[in-house]
Amino acid sequence: MVIPIVQTERRKKKSEKLVKKNYRKKQSGAARLSANDIMSRQKLKAYQDGYALAMAKYGLKRGIVGSEARHTTTAQYYRDLLNQTEDIQENIGLLLAEKERAESGLAKIKSEARTEQLKNKATDAMTAIASGVGSLFGSGKLKELEQANGKLQGEVDKRDNLIRLLNDHMRMQEERHSTETHRQQEIHRQELNMKMKKIEELNEIIGKTFKWFPIMREMLQMEKFCKSAGFTQEMIDVLLAKRKPIVCSGKLYSTQHRQSFQIKDAVCKIEDDLTEEHKLVLTINRQPIVLWFTKQWEKLQQNLRNSVQKEQKNRGFKL
Structure with missing residues (x-):
């Protein structure tokens, strides 16, 4: 049994600073669990090769490496x-x-x-x-x-x-x-x-692609985020592949707030994140979409409070 206890800084710690989350922060250098090093592709292959070598004296053989067998369901x-x-x-x-x-x-x-x-x-x-x-x-x-x-x-x-x-x-x-x-x-x-x-x-x-083109992983994550927000594949191709802005009208969905927000003639664009290398950010009218969602949510809450106060005030004049 192996318990992967490390004290290094988490890889996503910097990107998580940009998003407001409610969780207790751990002390710097505190012990935590992480299998990133021992469960990599190279390590898993090495484990299989080493185990096959150790079990060879018992007649066990390793599976075919690089087999081209085809599988029916x-x-x-x-x-x-x-x-x-x-x-x-x-x-x-x-x-x-x-x-x-x-x-x-x-x-x-x-x-x-x-x-x-x-x-x-x-x-x-x-x-x-x-x-x-x-x-x-x-x-x-x-x-x-x-x-x-x-x-x-x-x-x-x-x-x-x-x-x-x-x-x-x-x-x-x-x-x-x-x-x-x-x-x-x-x-x-x-x-x-x-x-x-x-x-x-x-x-x-895929591993070589991510290694040689680090931005590729970020582009895939951005594509997934755009789909969850409600963008069509044609819009995503223009935003990611051509890196051109588009004008949108309709609704965008926020998974964080679980709410759809109305937009009209908004300029949407994917830009490089100036705070971190190989990072992308989706902007709405040159404003990061995370902040845009937050402001729209605050407006929605304020409108609900005003509506409730107005209703309570009108009830006070009834006979």
């Missing part, structure tokens, strides 16, 4: 697997029904065979007596019984072979289902590895 994977399972279950159900019919027929045949065996025993008992007479009148009836018994035994063997074939077919279906399941799982794992590699590559590109 988990929902699609399980939908395909469910469809295959339903087909196999349907085939198994048919085979079980056929097996049940075969076993029912076999039981009937065996029952008839037992009855026929009793008859054969009685016939054998009379054979000695009828042997002398049979020489005179012939043994046609006995031969017919022997032929019928042989035919009945053939039917029993045929049904036994059919049941054996059905069992073999069911076992093959189960083995095929297990093999297909493992194959789909392996494909899913490979695609997941490919997707993770692609994500790592994109994260690396």
